[in-house]
Amino acid sequence: xxxxxxxxxxxxxxxxxxxxxxxxxxxxxxxxxxxxxxxxxxxxxxxxxxxxxxxxxxxxxxxxxxxxxxxxxxxxxxxxxxxxxxxxxxxxxxxxxxxxxxxxxxxxxxxxxxxxxxxxxxxxxxxxxxxxxxxxxxxxxxxxxxxxxxxxxxxxxxxxxxxxxxxxxxxxxxxxxxxxxxxxxxxxxxxxxxxxxxxxxxxxxxxxxxxxxxxxxxxxxxxxxxxxxxxxxxxxxxxxxxxxxxxxxxxxxxxxxxxxxxxxxxxxxxxxxxxxxxxxxxxxxxxxxxxxxxxxxxxxxxxxxxxxxxxxxxxxxxxxxxxxxxxxxxxxxxxxxxxxxxxxxxxxxxxxxxxxxxxxxxxxxxxxxxxxxxxxxx
Amino acid sequence: xxxxxxxxxxxxxxxxxxxxxxxxxxxxxxxxxxxxxxxxxxxxxxxxxxxxxxxxxxxxxxxxxxxxxxxxxxxxxxxxxxxxxxxxxxxxxxxxxxxxxxxxxxxxxxxxxxxxxxxxxxxxxxxxxxxxxxxxxxxxxxxxxxxxxxxxxxxxxxxxxxxxxxxxxxxxxxxxxxxxxxxxxxxxxxxxxxxxxxxxxxxxxxxxxxxxxxxxxxxxxxxxxxxxxxxxxxxxxxxxxxxxxxxxxxxxxxxxxxxxxxxxxxxxxxxxxxxxxxxxx
Numbered sequence: 001x002x003x004x005x006x007x008x009x010x011x012x013x014x015x016x017x018x019x020x021x022x023x024x025x026x027x028x029x030x031x032x033x034x035x036x037x038x039x040x041x042x043x044x045x046x047x048x049x050x051x052x053x054x055x056x057x058x059x060x061x062x063x064x065x066x067x068x069x070x071x072x073x074x075x076x077x078x079x080x081x082x083x084x085x086x087x088x089x090x091x092x093x094x095x096x097x098x099x100x101x102x103x104x105x106x107x108x109x110x111x112x113x114x115x116x117x118x119x120x121x122x123x124x125x126x127x128x129x130x131x132x133x134x135x136x137x138x139x140x141x142x143x144x145x146x147x148x149x150x151x152x153x154x155x156x157x158x159x160x161x162x163x164x165x166x167x168x169x170x171x172x173x174x175x176x177x178x179x180x181x182x183x184x185x186x187x188x189x190x191x192x193x194x195x196x197x198x199x200x201x202x203x204x205x206x207x208x209x210x211x212x213x214x215x216x217x218x219x220x221x222x223x224x225x226x227x228x229x230x231x232x233x234x235x236x237x238x239x240x241x242x243x244x245x246x247x248x249x250x251x252x253x254x255x256x257x258x259x260x261x262x263x264x265x266x267x268x269x270x271x272x273x274x275x276x277x278x279x280x281x282x283x284x285x286x287x288x289x290x291x292x293x294x295x296x297x298x299x300x301x302x303x304x305x306x307x308x309x310x311x312x313x314x315x316x317x318x319x320x321x322x323x324x325x326x327x328x329x330x331x332x333x334x335x336x337x338x339x340x341x342x343x344x345x346x347x348x349x350x351x352x353x354x355x356x357x358x359x360x361x362x363x364x365x366x367x368x369x370x371x372x373x374x375x376x377x378x
Numbered sequence: 379x380x381x382x383x384x385x386x387x388x389x390x391x392x393x394x395x396x397x398x399x400x401x402x403x404x405x406x407x408x409x410x411x412x413x414x415x416x417x418x419x420x421x422x423x424x425x426x427x428x429x430x431x432x433x434x435x436x437x438x439x440x441x442x443x444x445x446x447x448x449x450x451x452x453x454x455x456x457x458x459x460x461x462x463x464x465x466x467x468x469x470x471x472x473x474x475x476x477x478x479x480x481x482x483x484x485x486x487x488x489x490x491x492x493x494x495x496x497x498x499x500x501x502x503x504x505x506x507x508x509x510x511x512x513x514x515x516x517x518x519x520x521x522x523x524x525x526x527x528x529x530x531x532x533x534x535x536x537x538x539x540x541x542x543x544x545x546x547x548x549x550x551x552x553x554x555x556x557x558x559x560x561x562x563x564x565x566x567x568x569x570x571x572x573x574x575x576x577x578x579x580x581x582x583x584x585x586x587x588x589x590x591x592x593x594x595x596x597x598x599x600x601x602x603x604x605x606x607x608x609x610x611x612x613x614x615x616x617x618x619x620x621x622x623x624x625x626x627x628x629x630x631x632x633x634x635x636x637x638x639x640x641x642x643x644x645x646x647x648x649x650x651x652x653x654x655x656x657x658x659x
Contacts, residue, residue, distance in 0.1 A: 270489040273457050278503045279477045288502065292493045370492040375536055 009054035009067075012104035016047035019097035025087035033094060036085060039077055043098060046070055050105055061116050061127075067109030068134060074102045075141050082148045089151030099145055106138050158340040166340040167347060173329070174348055181326040182352050184241035185313040189248025194305055196249070197256025198298070202286075204257070205264045215261075222254035226312060230319040239320050244327075247316040252305040259301035263294025296371050299364035306360050310353040403469070404558055404590045405431035405454055410463035412449055412616075422615030423449040427463070429609065429618065433557075436584055436591045438601035439609045440647060441654065446616020447594045447609075448562055454592065455483050455560050468557060479507065481558040482551025486566055488543035490535035490550075496522070497531035500550045507554060521549040524583065541572040545579075552587065559591045565600070574632055577603060585628045598651075602644045603635055610647055612654025620650035 020043055025031035033040045049070060053063060078099060082088040087095050113134070116127045140160045146152070147159040154162065167174065200218075204210040230247050237243040267290050275285045317327025326345050333341040365374055412424040424446045431437050439447035452458040453465060456472035467475035475481065482503075490499045498505075500521060501514040509517070522528055525545040535543050544564055551559060565573045577600060584591055595601050601608050602624065610620040624643055626634055634640055 268489070270485045270487055271491065273485070274483065274489050274502075275506075276457060277455055277476060277481070277483045278506045279479060280506045284506050288506070289491065292491065295493075368493075370534060370536065372536075375492075375534075 004056040004059070006054045006056055006108060008104050008108045009050045012101045012108070013047040013050035013054065015097050015101035015104060016043050016050065019043065019094050019101060022094035022097060023092045024081060024085070024094040025092055026090040030092070031085060031087055036081075039081070039085075042073070042077060046074055046101070046105075050101075060112060064109045064112035064116075067105050067112065071102050071106045071109060071138075074098070074105070078102065078141075078145055082145065088148050091149035095149060099142075099149075103142075110135055110138070155337050155339050158343055162340050163343040163347060167344040170341065170344065174344065176324050177326045177329050177345065178348060178352065180241060180322075180324045181244070181313050181317065182310075185244035185316075185325075186248060186309045186356075188241075189245035189313065190252055190305060190309040192245065193249040193252030193309070194256045194302060197253045197301070198260050200253070201257050201260030201264065205261060206282075211261075215257075218254050218257055221250060224250065226251065226315055227319075230316040233316065234320040239322055241325075244313045244316040244321070244325075248309045248312045251308045251312040255304045255308070256298075256301040259297045259304075260294060263297030264290050266290075266297060267293040295368045296364075299360065299368060302360045303357060303364070306356040307353055310349060310356070314349060402433045403430055404433050404435075404467065405429065405592065406464075406466045407450075408464045410450075410453070410460050410465055412446070412453060412458060412460045412462075424453070424460070425615035425617050427616075427618055429621075431590060431592060431607075433590055434588055435606050436593065436604055437607045437609060438593045438595055438605040439611055440595055440598065440601045441611030441616075441651065442596065442613055444616070445611040445613040445654070447611050449616060450611075451560055451562055451592060451594050455481060457483075479503070479554055480556055481560050482554070482556045484544075484547055484551045484559070484561040484564045486563045488535065488540075488547040490543055490546060492534065492536055494534075495531065496527065496533050496535065496538070496546050499535065499546060500553050502550060503554045517553050518549075521553040522546070524552070524586075525549045526579070541568050541576060544568065545576065548580075548583070552583075552589075557590060559589045561591065561593045563594050563596070566595075573600070578632060580604065581628070581630065598644050598647050599635055602640055602647060603630070603632070608643070608647055610650035610654065612651075619654045620646075622646055622650070 020033050020040060023030045023032050024035075033043070049066075053066065058066065078095070081095060082091065110131060113127060114131050116124075118124045118127070143157075144160050147157055148161075152159075158166075200214070204214055226247060229250055230243075233243040233246040233250075237246050271289055271293070272285070275289055280288070314327040314330065317325045318331050321328045326349055330342050330345050333339070333345075368374060407427050407429040410424055410427040410429075411422070414421040414423055427446075427450060429450075439450060441447050449458055453460050454467055454472060456467075456476040465472055468478070468480050470478070490496075491502070494502065497515070497518045500518045501509075504514045504517060518531065519528070522531060525548055527542060527545055527549065530538065530542070530546075535546065538546070548561075548564070565576050568576065580591075581604060591604075593601075593604060603626075605624055608620075608622040608624065609618055610622065611617065612619045622643060626639070
């Protein structure tokens with residue numbers, strides 16, 4: 001087997017060794033690597049391992065796992081430097097070079113894992129999930145290192161650890177906000193908006209003059225600015241979640257209408273002629289042919305709307321709300337400079353939004369399994 | 379040069395058949411015309427078509443692209459509306475015949491619904507007609523066996539080859555037992571080996587079910603091999619220029635294509651097609 005020299009790993013080794021030559025932290029008495037002999041030995045070992053691996057004798061999944069294991073220990077060491085050894089807030093070149101060395105190694109490790117291809121579907125699926133997960137962890141680590149290492153003010157950007165502590169410490173508030181915004185406003189608004197958009201599409205498709213009359217009006221509604229509509233909805237439906245649900249309905253109605261209409265025309269000419277040759281009635285053609293053929297389009301709308309609904313409900317809460325809700329919390333905690341709480345809400349919104357979208361995508365897979373983008377030959 | 383007119387050949391019809399003609403005629407067209415109005419002016423898809431198809435016949439429409447052979451088939455199926463003349467299917471207007479489910483239509487593409495299994499594709503017309511689920515399943519089994527697709531009930535169309543898909547679509551067209559089978563270049567997209575095989579199977583199916591088949595093709599060997607009557611058509615305007623009866627036995631095999639009679643008829647079809655073309659130039 002021809003050995004493939006890996007320059008990135010060599011770079012990692014060089015960076016790690018160079019890091020040892022520079023100070024770690026400023027302060028009254030500058031922190032240096034020789035203050036921490038154990039860690040220095042580890043960095044040397046890390047550099048040696050990278051240099052050895054750079055020859056390319058080991059590759060693929062084993063290489064990736066070895067490298068990421070080393071990066072994990074290295075990352076823990078970096079965090080130790082920040083929190084325990086006193087480099088936090090005043091990290092110097094020695095520390096950053098070490099982070100860059102980790103970066104190069106993490107890059108190679110992820111690259112090696114991402115190239116993994118297996119006929120075992122379970123193993124493949126596991127690795128496919130592992131890559132974004134590890135990449136996410138690496139980004140969070142970088143975020144932590146940068147915010148703590150440079151001593152970034154909490155108001156500008158809190159560190160992930162700070163956000164996590166805040167998140168864990170205010171679970172009851174977050175749960176109440178989640179219930180108010182997501183369970184009440186988003187779910188009901190989404191259901192009503194998508195349901196009415198779907199029903200309107202069936203009606204528009206059936207009644208030709210509506211296609212000319214209603215569609216342009218629908219277009220107008222979709223162009224209404226949410227920040228203009230939200231206060232009006234509050235006046236119409238009160239301060240509680242109903243007005244937020246109304247905003248979500250307005251936002252989700254049109255994508256569903258347009259996508260369903262397109263989908264209803266997606267069935268091919270032969271397939272329609274076939275139904276005609278059987279003397280099928282309108283609703284038989286609708287249920288047996290046109291709606292199944294429209295499903296990919298309908299799910300497209302459901303996925304678009306799942307994220308739109310989140311945005312709509314949160315933004316709508318900026319315009320009058322009871323003292324609970326994700327949007328309310330974000331707007332008030334920003335005013336009180338409790339940015340870590342804002343970030344905790346953002347994390348929760350991101351998780352809920354992703355889960356919502358993921359649920360739609362899973363349903364889509366189950367319903368439109370026959371579509372060329374999902375089908376597998378047995 | 380005028381092509382030989384063979385539209386009514388008294389020799390090919392027995393006296394008894396002629397007497398029972400009204401009762402036995404499955405398709406009867408008189409001076410049929412069909413004009414599409416397009417932005418570039420009218421297109422004469424069919425003009426002055428007279429045609430008689432009797433029960434149990436296998437009739438092929440052959441001709442170059444644009445000669446109106448598919449349009450004629452679609453008019454019989456009430457998928458196009460003629461603009462002149464009269465057309466009767468089973469003695470009634472095409473619309474009524476369609477609502478009576480008098481025909482099964484096989485398209486150029488299988489047109490199977492990808493979200494339905496093969497079995498449920500075949501039973502689609504039965505479902506529309508309101509047959510119970512058990513009866514439907516029994517019918518599907520019966521007709522899938524007829525087209526040699528037994529055991530593929532639970533597969534999806536996209537898991538099958540093109541030839542198998544087209545066979546499933548034939549089973550679908552037959553499963554509600556219509557009198558008439560309309561086939562629009564059903565094997566046009568398949569390779570020649572599969573096509574020969576399916577032609578043989580189709581002949582056996584025709585002999586077994588005693589259906590009347592109307593078959594559109596642009597392959598001369600296919601038309602001669604399958605048909606009891608070949609209708610040669612010509613474009614601009616779409617019209618019939620020759621009707622050629624053939625008298626091969628019903629249980630002919632692919633070897634029949636080597637016989638002198640076969641070659642003679644194929645020659646006549648080719649002559650007819652050539653004559654139709656010289657009209658334009």
